[in-house]
Amino acid sequence: MSLDKATVKKVAALARLAMEDEELTRMAPQVSGIITWIEQLAEVNTDSVEPLSSVVDIPLPLRKDEINDGNCAEKILANAPEATQGYFVVPKIVE
Amino acid sequence: MTELTTLTIAQALEGLKKKDFTSKELTQAHIGAMEKARPLNAFIVETPELALKQAEESDKRRASGSEGALEGIPLGIKDLFCTEGVQTTAASHILEGFIPQYESTVTKKLFADGAVMLGKTNLDEFAMGSSNTTSYYGNVISPWKRKGQPNVQLVPGGSSGGSAAAVSAGLVMGATGTDTGGSIRQPASFCGISGIKPTYGRCSRWGIVAFASSLDQAGTFARTVKDNAILLRSMSGHDPKDSTSAKKEVPDFTKALTGDIKGKTIGIPKEYRIDGMPGEIEKLWQQGIDWIHSAGAKTTEVSLPHTKYALATYYVIAPAEASSNLARYDGVRYGIRVPSENLREMYEQTRAEGFGDEVKRRIMIGTYVLSAGYYDAYYIKAQKVRRLIVQDFMNAYEKCDALLTPTAPSASFAIGENQDDPIKMYLNDVFTVPASLAGLPGMSVPAGLDADGLPLGLQIIGRPWDEEMVFRVAGVIESLAQFTHRPA
Numbered sequence: 001m002s003l004d005k006a007t008v009k010k011v012a013a014l015a016r017l018a019m020e021d022e023e024l025t026r027m028a029p030q031v032s033g034i035i036t037w038i039e040q041l042a043e044v045n046t047d048s049v050e051p052l053s054s055v056v057d058i059p060l061p062l063r064k065d066e067i068n069d070g071n072c073a074e075k076i077l078a079n080a081p082e083a084t085q086g087y088f089v090v091p092k093i094v095e
Numbered sequence: 096m097t098e099l100t101t102l103t104i105a106q107a108l109e110g111l112k113k114k115d116f117t118s119k120e121l122t123q124a125h126i127g128a129m130e131k132a133r134p135l136n137a138f139i140v141e142t143p144e145l146a147l148k149q150a151e152e153s154d155k156r157r158a159s160g161s162e163g164a165l166e167g168i169p170l171g172i173k174d175l176f177c178t179e180g181v182q183t184t185a186a187s188h189i190l191e192g193f194i195p196q197y198e199s200t201v202t203k204k205l206f207a208d209g210a211v212m213l214g215k216t217n218l219d220e221f222a223m224g225s226s227n228t229t230s231y232y233g234n235v236i237s238p239w240k241r242k243g244q245p246n247v248q249l250v251p252g253g254s255s256g257g258s259a260a261a262v263s264a265g266l267v268m269g270a271t272g273t274d275t276g277g278s279i280r281q282p283a284s285f286c287g288i289s290g291i292k293p294t295y296g297r298c299s300r301w302g303i304v305a306f307a308s309s310l311d312q313a314g315t316f317a318r319t320v321k322d323n324a325i326l327l328r329s330m331s332g333h334d335p336k337d338s339t340s341a342k343k344e345v346p347d348f349t350k351a352l353t354g355d356i357k358g359k360t361i362g363i364p365k366e367y368r369i370d371g372m373p374g375e376i377e378k379l380w381q382q383g384i385d386w387i388h389s390a391g392a393k394t395t396e397v398s399l400p401h402t403k404y405a406l407a408t409y410y411v412i413a414p415a416e417a418s419s420n421l422a423r424y425d426g427v428r429y430g431i432r433v434p435s436e437n438l439r440e441m442y443e444q445t446r447a448e449g450f451g452d453e454v455k456r457r458i459m460i461g462t463y464v465l466s467a468g469y470y471d472a473y474y475i476k477a478q479k480v481r482r483l484i485v486q487d488f489m490n491a492y493e494k495c496d497a498l499l500t501p502t503a504p505s506a507s508f509a510i511g512e513n514q515d516d517p518i519k520m521y522l523n524d525v526f527t528v529p530a531s532l533a534g535l536p537g538m539s540v541p542a543g544l545d546a547d548g549l550p551l552g553l554q555i556i557g558r559p560w561d562e563e564m565v566f567r568v569a570g571v572i573e574s575l576a577q578f579t580h581r582p583a
Contacts, residue, residue, distance in 0.1 A: 008459065015418060015462040016425070017455055018443035027452075030517055031459050037518055038407040038464075041476050044483065051478030052485060054309055055534030056296045056339045057559065063335070075196035081432035088427050091438045 001039065003032040099124035100265040104168055104322040107268060111157065111167050118157070118167025122150035122211050125169045129213055129266045135236045137251075137261040139174045140182050141214040149211040156209065164329050166209030171261045171270035174215035175222055176202050176313075177302040181212075185304040186220045186230035189449025190430045199302025200334045201271060201313045208329045213267050217257030220451045221421065222278055222306045225523035227256025228510060229453045237286060237507055238264035238582035242548040249507045249549070252282030252523075255316070259286040262316045263582055269317040269326050275307050276409050277503075277527025279314045280539040284502035284552030287541045287580060289569065290316040291323050294559050295534030296341035299334030307416035308339075310409075310531050320540060320569045324348035327562065343560060351563035352570040357391035361568065362495030366402035367526060369504065375545045376501045383499050383542060383553045386575040387568075397491040397498070401483045405529040406521055408484065411464050411477035412532070417454075418461025424449060456517060485533045488556075497564050500526050502539040502552035526554060536562045540569045541578040550580065 003011075008028040012019045019027070073086050082089035099121050102110065110116055126143045146169060153167040177183045177195035184190045198206070206212070219229040227235040227250060235256040237249040251260040255272035259282035262270050272279040274292035283290030291314050298313040305311060315326040331345040363384060368377070384394050426432035426445030433444035450458070464473035491498065504525055513519045530537040536559075539552040553572060557565035 003463070011459045011463050011466070012455075013443075014466065015458045016422075016439070016442045016446055017450070017458065018440075018447035027456065027459070030456060031463070034410065034456070034460055034517060035463060038411050038460075038473065038477075041404060041407050041411070041473075041480055044401065044404055044476075044480050046476065046479035046483070049479040049482055051475050052482035053478060054339065055485060055532075055559075056341065058296070058339075058341055060338050061335075072196075076428075078196050079193050079429035081426060081430070090427055091436055091441055093438050 001035065003028065003035055008032070100128045102268070103319045104268050104317060104325055105319070107168060108166070118150040118153040118211060119147065121167060122146050122169045125213055125267060132264050132266050135238060135260050135264060136233050137216055137235055137257040137264070137266060138171070138214040139184055139186065139217050139232045139257070142181055142212055145181070146211050146213050153209050153211060163207065163209035164325065165205060167211060168209070168268050169211045169213045170205065171214060171216040171258050171267035172202055172212050173218055173255050173258050173271050173273060175218060175273050175304045176271060177304070178202055178212065178215065181215060183215065183304065184232070185222070186218045186232055187449065187451070187454065188231040188431060189424045189446070192431070193429050197302060200299035200336060201303065201330045204330055204332065216255070216261055216270060219254035219256065220454050221304065221417070222254040222273055222275055223417070223453050223457055224253040225277065225281055225520055226250035226513065227253040228514070229451055231451060234510055235260050239287065239507060239549055240583060248510045250285065250510055252285035252507065254278040255282050258316050259283055259288060259290065262286070262288050262318060269315060269322055271313060271330070272316055273303060273311055273313050274531065275310045275413060276531045277524035279316065280527045280537055280552070280554055281503045281523055283316055283539040284541070284550065285507040287550030287578065287582070288316055288318050289320050289323050289538065289540050289573070290314060291327060291538040291562070291565065292531070292536065293327060293331065293562050294536045296339050297331050297562070299337040299340045301334055301336040305420040307413040308420060309416060310413060320566060320573045321349055321352055323538070324352060324566050346563055348562060348566050351566040353567060354570060354574060356387070356568055356571050359392040360495040361387045361392055361394045362397035362491050362498045363394050364399045364402065364491065364498055364500060365396050366399050367500045369525065372504060376504060376551065379543050379551050379553065380501050383572060386572055387499065389575065390571045394499070395495055397494055399487040399491060399529065401480060401487050402529055404480050405484055405532055406525060408477045408480045409528045409532060410460065410521060411473050412481065414457040414461035415465050415474050416461070418458045418465065421454070421458055453517070481532050484529055488533045488535060492558050497568050498556040499568070500554045500556065502526060502554040506545045506547065506549035506551055530556045535559060536565050538565050538569045540572050540576070542572060542576045543578070544580060
């Protein structure tokens, strides 16, 4: 199935990527081409095949629910584009 | 002291032990080489001061008789590994200026064993690419040239192109890489060096900038198979901070280099004889088969019937995981921010400004295949085919101990070639992606030169957790191939 420009524009918005019309015009056929190419998977018979999400043959480990880290707010904020008084700063979201 | 830059890690460890030279001298020689080779653009950040400090401390430790397994060895670290206090960018504009406050487990282990870091090596942006032409910090240039074309700049392969170029050119003795679909093995092949991606779960992913978490795995580059074995042992092991890292004992991989594969059976997957494969690749593969025979092992044809679907499967799963992993780059916690009065606009503008084309394409592919209405048709379907691909390998391993294939369908190409169509670039990984999807260990060993004088590699793929067999076969091929060519 080929994707038209409007669909690719919607996908870009879902992915939170601002995209000017010129960029969309360039990207849409590429994205559409890749999607069409991966559709070859439809020809594989996967009846009664379970999806595989991890190749690791070990059970996921559990640990005690105990605090083993923390008290490092400064380190966490060290790379923030904007921080104040121990918080990340974002544009106002509540009027 | 330029000859210090031609030593192998094993030789350098011997020389340091015998006090022929110090780590400081060894490090200084490599800093000199690194500075001279700046036109290759193999590094995003050079850390000569840190390196000299680490080298001096290493010399002190050695003098006091407490040396680690990599004591005093200068390495390059792919700029995907978080290094405390040293900028880590994943070659993306969006992480420009990011200074990790912690050390990745892999680099922590290397440093604990005495390694010295010369710098952070260049890569494709977020490790997405096969030619190292998607880095925000510029292309990496291969140290290799085609015969009679001294002005044509070639790609080092990708995504770990800076690491491969630096090892090949003698700027570092070894380097870390990561491999999601071939990002260690293909650049190793293009640059005429050895590189291994171990079994998924062998190395901790903690502190490695995530691309596709079910596929990403750290590994090594070096100029010899033995050096890779030394590096990989140091990097490997269980880490409680990565729930997918395995509680498996890490063997001394160098002990696997017995040179003896008598009585072993090496599988030759028939589906890897793809249409349009260059004659030189076919010839090299046959040469590899002949070497296996001359070493007293058998080869047998095996079938991996779903091979032709591996790339398409990969290009659903990897972008899907990437679109999720890269959602964190929102201009709030780290990296760049494009200011706006409106939160959503701030996200959108920051991501538009911060990500390059290839990353945006993959985020959009991933977003699409995970979106409502398409999830089953694309993502679940790909996960099912992934299981079939894993089963193919397991069936093959009932008949053989390891597989032998070419590493890549071509030698290195010129910068700008294969750029017009993303799918054409993806085909570079046709022989490496299947093992990635199955989480298997794979290694590329340089095996010959093509008519243009460019290196070609052979790939050995092993059973899960059987890096030892991979090293053993790789060691035999290395000794029979006698590949001593170095870039001019």
